Amino acid sequence: MAVTNHLSAIxxxxxxxxxxxxxxxxxxxxxxRVLGSQRTATSLGQGLHIGAGVGEAMxxxxxxxxxxxxxxxxxxxxxxxxxxRGVDRVGMVLSAGPRVRAALLGLTSQGSIKSGQAxxxxxxxxxxxxxxxxxxxxxxxxxxxxxxxRPDILVIAGGExxxxxxxxxxxxxxxxxxxxxxxxAVQPLVVxxxxxxxxxxxxxxLEPVARLQVVPNVQPVFGExxxxxxxxxxxxxxxxxxxxxxPGLKGLSELTHGLTGLSARSMDRMVRFLSLxxxxxxxxxxxxxxxxxxxxGIFTTVAAGIGxxxxxxxxxxxxxxxxxxxxxxxxxxxxxxxEPVTEAESERFLTNHALIPAWVPETGLELALSHAFxxxxxxxxxxxxxxxxDWFDFHxxxxxxxxxxxxIVSGAVITGTRxxxxxxxxxxxxLQPHGITTLVLDRNNILPLxxxxxxxxxxxxxxxxxSSAFENLGTVISVSGRVPSNGTVITVHMETASGKKSxxxxxxxxxxxxxxxxxxxxxxxxxxxxxxxxxxxxxxxxGRLRVTGGILGVVIDARGRPLLLPxxxxxxxxxxxxxxxxxxxxxxxxxxx
Amino acid sequence: xxxxxxxxxxxxxxxxVNEGEQVHPMDVIAEAxxxxxxxxxxxxxxxxxxxVGAKRALVRHTGEYLHKGDVVAQIxxxxxxxxxxxxxxxxxxxxxxxxxxxxxxxxxxVRACLVGVVRSVIPEYGAEIETHxxxxxxxxxxxxxxxxxxxLLENTDAGALDPSILETVEGxxxxxxxxxxxxxxxxMLAERxxxxxxxxxxxxxxAPAAAALPVPVVVVQGFGPCQPxxxxxxxxxxxxxxxxxxxxxxxxxxAGHRPEVIIPTGEGGQAETVGIRAxxxxxxxxxxxxxxxxxxxxxxxxxxxxxxxFESGLEVPAAVVELGxxxxxxxxxxxxxxxG
Numbered sequence: 001m002a003v004t005n006h007l008s009a010i011x012x013x014x015x016x017x018x019x020x021x022x023x024x025x026x027x028x029x030x031x032x033r034v035l036g037s038q039r040t041a042t043s044l045g046q047g048l049h050i051g052a053g054v055g056e057a058m059x060x061x062x063x064x065x066x067x068x069x070x071x072x073x074x075x076x077x078x079x080x081x082x083x084x085r086g087v088d089r090v091g092m093v094l095s096a097g098p099r100v101r102a103a104l105l106g107l108t109s110q111g112s113i114k115s116g117q118a119x120x121x122x123x124x125x126x127x128x129x130x131x132x133x134x135x136x137x138x139x140x141x142x143x144x145x146x147x148x149x150r151p152d153i154l155v156i157a158g159g160e161x162x163x164x165x166x167x168x169x170x171x172x173x174x175x176x177x178x179x180x181x182x183x184x185a186v187q188p189l190v191v192x193x194x195x196x197x198x199x200x201x202x203x204x205x206l207e208p209v210a211r212l213q214v215v216p217n218v219q220p221v222f223g224e225x226x227x228x229x230x231x232x233x234x235x236x237x238x239x240x241x242x243x244x245x246x247p248g249l250k251g252l253s254e255l256t257h258g259l260t261g262l263s264a265r266s267m268d269r270m271v272r273f274l275s276l277x278x279x280x281x282x283x284x285x286x287x288x289x290x291x292x293x294x295x296x297g298i299f300t301t302v303a304a305g306i307g308x309x310x311x312x313x314x315x316x317x318x319x320x321x322x323x324x325x326x327x328x329x330x331x332x333x334x335x336x337x338x339e340p341v342t343e344a345e346s347e348r349f350l351t352n353h354a355l356i357p358a359w360v361p362e363t364g365l366e367l368a369l370s371h372a373f374x375x376x377x378x379x380x381x382x383x384x385x386x387x388x389x390d391w392f393d394f395h396x397x398x399x400x401x402x403x404x405x406x407x408i409v410s411g412a413v414i415t416g417t418r419x420x421x422x423x424x425x426x427x428x429x430x431l432q433p434h435g436i437t438t439l440v441l442d443r444n445n446i447l448p449l450x451x452x453x454x455x456x457x458x459x460x461x462x463x464x465x466x467s468s469a470f471e472n473l474g475t476v477i478s479v480s481g482r483v484p485s486n487g488t489v490i491t492v493h494m495e496t497a498s499g500k501k502s503x504x505x506x507x508x509x510x511x512x513x514x515x516x517x518x519x520x521x522x523x524x525x526x527x528x529x530x531x532x533x534x535x536x537x538x539x540x541x542x543g544r545l546r547v548t549g550g551i552l553g554v555v556i557d558a559r560g561r562p563l564l565l566p567x568x569x570x571x572x573x574x575x576x577x578x579x580x581x582x583x584x585x586x587x588x589x590x591x592x593x
Numbered sequence: 594x595x596x597x598x599x600x601x602x603x604x605x606x607x608x609x610v611n612e613g614e615q616v617h618p619m620d621v622i623a624e625a626x627x628x629x630x631x632x633x634x635x636x637x638x639x640x641x642x643x644x645v646g647a648k649r650a651l652v653r654h655t656g657e658y659l660h661k662g663d664v665v666a667q668i669x670x671x672x673x674x675x676x677x678x679x680x681x682x683x684x685x686x687x688x689x690x691x692x693x694x695x696x697x698x699x700x701x702x703v704r705a706c707l708v709g710v711v712r713s714v715i716p717e718y719g720a721e722i723e724t725h726x727x728x729x730x731x732x733x734x735x736x737x738x739x740x741x742x743x744x745l746l747e748n749t750d751a752g753a754l755d756p757s758i759l760e761t762v763e764g765x766x767x768x769x770x771x772x773x774x775x776x777x778x779x780x781m782l783a784e785r786x787x788x789x790x791x792x793x794x795x796x797x798x799x800a801p802a803a804a805a806l807p808v809p810v811v812v813v814q815g816f817g818p819c820q821p822x823x824x825x826x827x828x829x830x831x832x833x834x835x836x837x838x839x840x841x842x843x844x845x846x847x848a849g850h851r852p853e854v855i856i857p858t859g860e861g862g863q864a865e866t867v868g869i870r871a872x873x874x875x876x877x878x879x880x881x882x883x884x885x886x887x888x889x890x891x892x893x894x895x896x897x898x899x900x901x902x903f904e905s906g907l908e909v910p911a912a913v914v915e916l917g918x919x920x921x922x923x924x925x926x927x928x929x930x931x932x933g
């Protein structure tokens with residue numbers, strides 16, 4: 001009989017741009033659990049060492065758990081000794097570095113450029129422009145422009161598996177010239193991710209003059225992506241750059257023996273894995289996806305997966321100061337604030353917040369502005385993901401179509417806010433989900449770590465995901481379709497495991513929170529208006545649903561899609577506050593008869 | 594205050610200074626170069642041969658500098674065929690029958706942007722410069738550096754700038770203004786060709802215009818209406834006429850970079866590093882970035898051991914800060930910036 005040696009204690013390091021988290025994972029009651037987790041400020045900046053913040057958080061975890069793993073003279077006790085001290089492995093995920101300069105060389109905007117852009121957007125890369133077929137018209141100019149761009153990474157895409165090689169060969173030519181021209185210190189990594197028919201030519205021409213990686217075509221067939229292999233190589237290059245530039249990171253990476261990755265890539269891996277395990281949600285036809293959102297201090301990261309395919313976008317948290325995007329963000333922040341603020345006040349809030357990314361809201365108004373901006377961040381990043389993947393359909397005007405269940409959310413702006421109703425409203429407004437989903441809070445930002453540690457201990461993510469490390473904020477049932485302007489749009493008959501029965505007649509345009517205690521099971525009978533869709537297969541389709549209560553029980557979102565906000569400030573503020581109050585009030589007896 | 598600042602190239606190059614050497618703001622500390630414009634000469638086509646034939650026909654080697662008219666390649670014989678360089682440049686590479694000439698190189702320089710002494714040299718990259726001076730760290734910069742004689746312009750009681758004062762601004766001066774919320778004024782100031790502009794606060798809407806200006810801009814307190822910080826302008830007033838060195842780098846919390854103004858005073862003092870993420874300690878002067886006292890300056894009195902619950906519902910580490918009027922306020926530690 002084969003004996004499996006499981007790791008008994010694993011230390012997870014998550015280093016973000018603002019916060020560093022250290023989590024100790026080990027076995028409790030026969031299953032992997034998060035035994036302790038602590039957060040400190042990331043020690044990055046002039047004269048600082050990244051290990052300082054990590055060390056502080058490690059000490060705090062050791063104190064919290066009583067599990068000794070730090071040697072008296074410093075360093076880690078590895079592996080776990082006979083009396084259970086120490087850790088077997090250390091895993092680390094990072095989102096704390098600057099974007100790395102990269103250039104994408106492809107052919108058409110709807111083909112290789114689109115797939116390459118999806119690849120670039122999934123990573124902390126910075127591009128000044130994409131190079132397409134038009135740039136091939138003048139080789140000299142293309143080489144000169146690339147020299148000026150001085151990318152650290154060059155990706156050659158173009159041509160499908162079935163052909164399209166002539167023009168891609170021109171890019172190989174150009175890169176060959178470029179690499180002969182550049183001094184060694186600024187030679188980029190060249191990743192060939194184009195037509196496989198040219199792999200030999202790429203090796204022949206580029207290997208003598210460049211650091212070359214050849215990966216499978218990012219677009220094997222028009223409209224289909226294969227980004228994972230290329231993303232893996234780019235991830236390594238980004239980590240290499242960060243290790244060279246961030247004091248202390250190299251030493252920390254050595255502790256992990258290769259188990260270091262980018263947070264975004266590890267999130268992507270987790271949602272891809274989880275999406276393979278998802279069957280249809282009760283009564284809801286079609287594939288069920290998984291959505292993970294990290295509202296970090298520097299980046300907003302969204303990863304979605306469905307049926308084993310995944311897509312990720314890493315967006316900057318703040319638009320550039322003075323940009324038109326910042327103006328749009330100010331406008332959206334004003335709209336969603338739920339407080340009477342002017343656009344100038346919102347702009348001032350955003351510009352000053354952007355100057356101090358670690359800033360936290362002190363007053364109620366600042367919290368409202370912060371959550372209003374969070375809605376905008378969510379919408380922008382989801383929309384960007386939607387532009388890349390046909391299977392992911394989001395637009396701020398109609399919300400997130402399809403079934404994504406659960407939606408896992410991390411980031412201090414959400415998990416650090418005590419008012420669960422405000423958190424729920426922010427997420428509902430930002431995501432505007434359709435049908436039935438569950439919102440889950442990842443308070444310790446464990447998900448990316450699970451993706452990384454799962455590489456060496458595959459059972460750990462499965463067991464930790466079902467533990468209390470992830471908090472159920474609440475199941476949400478959202479109505480969409482031609483929602484009537486008044487009257488009942490959905491009737492809910494509910495029976496909890498404790499035997500309480502209630503009926504709720506939910507009026508159009510409202511939010512209703514049903515009282516199901518956290519962790520308690522309940523069965524719902526959902527009867528929508530005949531023009532209303534709640535995800536059971538079309539308008540008017542009714543069904544039964546078994547749920548487990550979250551922090552906010554179960555929420556019925558009968559506001560319809562799109563969410564319509566009054567233009568007049570007073571009316572808009574009043575409506576947003578009505579919605580917030582509705583989520584703060586729970587209903588455990590029959591309502592709205 | 595004794596200050597050390599690193600001046601380094603992003604890629605290896607040549608360092609022009611030595612340890613102990615005195616430097617001035619415009620002195621080039623180090624220089625590197627990358628190819629600029631290139632020119633491709635298709636000698637295979639010119640000689641009517643293929644790539645292999647072109648390679649055989651070459652009479653010059655990669656790395657050589659060629660003058661306009663020099664023979665690059667030739668096929669000898671009774672009727673020899675020649676290809677001459679159409680312009681001067683370095684023979685950088687031969688690719689597929691094309692000779693690639695590097696016509697120009699783009700120079701990347703790093704200047705001292707300070708009056709000081711070279712403390713140490715970092716071979717191939719640059720040097721660390723030490724200076725004694727008055728330091729003012731800002732919140733935002735437009736990425737440019739310069740230096741010039743410092744001059745303060747006073748706002749009117751309504752916060753505006755008198756146009757007649759603008760006309761007296763001379764080229765090469767570093768102009769400090771408490772606040773500006775008028776784009777026309779900002780552009781008029783820039784038209785006077787100052788060496789740099791320092792604003793206490795700037796209207797948020799002016800950020801795009803400030804970012805695009807060819808002169809360095811440093812915003813000290815932040816964007817939007819802020820109560821002017823008298824300590825900044827009293828400090829500057831005392832140093833009016835002296836050389837102010839502006840480093841308008843973009844704020845980068847990961848790298849700990851902040852835009853700053855250094856006015857060399859020639860006086861010694863204790864070395865001090867002031868950064869966004871420097872450790873907060875009682876006695877430090879800080880600027881508040883939240884709450885009702887946003888933008889004000891005060892002194893950290895205590896750092897409570899326990900987390901403090903704020904009106905927002907967040908329970909975070911706090912600092913008790915005493916403002917200029919004696920009032921004490923409690924603020925999240927993350928929302929203060931150390932200014933001295």
